[in-house]
Amino acid sequence: MTDSIAATHTAATAHGPGRLRVYARLGKLDVYDYYLGIFLALTATLFPLDAFTARGALVLALFLIGEIAVLMAMVALDDVTGFRDGSDLANYGPDNPLRSKARKPLVAAALTVPQALRFAWVSAAAGVVLWTVAVAIAPHRPLWALAAVGALFVVSLQYSYGLKISYHGFQEGFLVALGAVLVIAPYGLLTGKFSGFLMVQAVLFGFGPLMFGVYSNTNDVAGDRAVGRPTVAALVSERGNAVFVGALSATEFLIGALASLTGTAPWWFAPLMLPATALRTRQYVTGFVRGDIMTARRTGFAVHRLSVVLMSVAGLLAGWEATR
Template identity: 85%
Template sequence: MTDSIAAGRSASAAHGAGRLRVYARLGKLDVYDYYLGIFLALSAALFPVGAFTAGQARVLALFLLGEIAVLMAMVALDDVTGFRDGSDLANYGPDNPLRSKARKPLVAGTLTVPQALRFAWVCAAAGAGLWAGAAMLAPHRPLWALIAAGALFVVSLQYSYGLKISYHGFQEAFLVALGAVLVIVPYGLVTGGWSGFLMVQAVLFGFGPLMFGVYSNTNDVAGDRAVGRPTVAALVSERGNAVFIGALSAAEFLIGAVASVTGVAPWWFAVLMLPATALRARQYTTGFVRGDIMTARRTGFAVHRLSVVLMTAANVLVGTGVGG
């Protein structure tokens, strides 16, 4: 009797752990790249170290937790729409073996649409509460930061659901704006302002998810065209898409280079970012010379993470005075 009870509890615990993993897949918790922006905000606000308070650290922590909840809501709603319109069935189905069906619980049948929607709205409510708490505890509440956070919250939930902003041709611009806001808003809450150099970093941070997103769109072009989702890859020819992504890759480098030349960023910033620039060039070659789009997409994650490390290092160099 005791053994059967213990076995039942073990099975129940295993089921619960499995269900948590399914919801983690729905919320794409393994794709943590947007959350890395908090390191840029922290490293820019940290100096002088003695002036950075525990209260400011709590604000950043609350903002990060709220950010995780809001983005989990966004991607869960994106999955609901993708499942309903059939694009995820096309992009993650048996005809596309390069994409793992397990990453889409609705396609895999491990969750139902009502379950996914409940998860999304609970996450949205939690995110709103956490961001409100961060604003209440913040030493500064600049109006621009509050408006940016509020707009991001609303637009994120309408990205693929409700108004379906990404179905009206704004997907690529939204990805950059999303990343940028996730850097400048927490910085504004703890410092009350912003700087040109931080804005450059924020835009480059937004380029990171954009530059693995456009490779995903290249792979998913057939499914997106079928449901009328107007990504650039779906709207233009293969050559046009290759030119577009090449132009984005060049623009990313030029943003840092122009900032260095004009004094918005330290003169050495573009040099510091050269390892990321070289890896970005490798990503493009892999995708459009070798024709291996999905490997190129994975390289995009590495470029983004390396860029965050380099930009964080730049903030430390500036903050400590080592970088002049």
């Protein structure tokens, strides 16, 4: 039923000058937060400066563009599934004025399902080609990095489509793992090594999207429950969800603190990240004490972007110290 509605109401923007804008919305290009992980890989490999070559820069560039293509495919397939099962119609419809329908071209009838699927599969194919070239010209090809990239590609396309991993209770863990692989894999291709400190940063990077994702899930409880999508927010009580999000916030801080205490990260890493910790605390208070979940979700983007800046500084400082 919903497919036929979209097919008969496809907006002119899907065929005119606004066509690219509609597809950009389908691919969520305005949400660039996962793409920022490339800066952590860059700062971790930049020193010594004379060892960072144009070849390395090209590998990072190709990996980033491939990453954008793969994630566009992932979110487009997520929109197709959300439209077909009705959850996006519930979460972005007239009964939920806090969510913009324009962000969902299928719900807004700006695209049909076949158009969205073609976009997704073309994007996925482009991602495969770009990542294959990046691997082919990389100075190193450690097995763990290749396995991580391959698994990331396969699992991303099954996130909400095909196997529908996010419909079987793995959504929150997937969001962290996705971010971590996008940081550590390109580092492996450039250095051939595994870095405990960068892995700590990679996990914290993955926490960023998780920590605005869980606020989105809190807002979308009704729609997710209606289609059986088992996010933690949909499975537990309102109080249980608040405890869960609070525990995640505390865990994020503890990961950095324990890394500094054990020597996995420099001693100054946890203090350096305190501004992000303070803003994360403010996010929780806004969402679960004041009850303004969508403002808290927006704060999550600011926390993530600040964390990337701070961790990039940490990578540069650690690299500089190692070469003194």
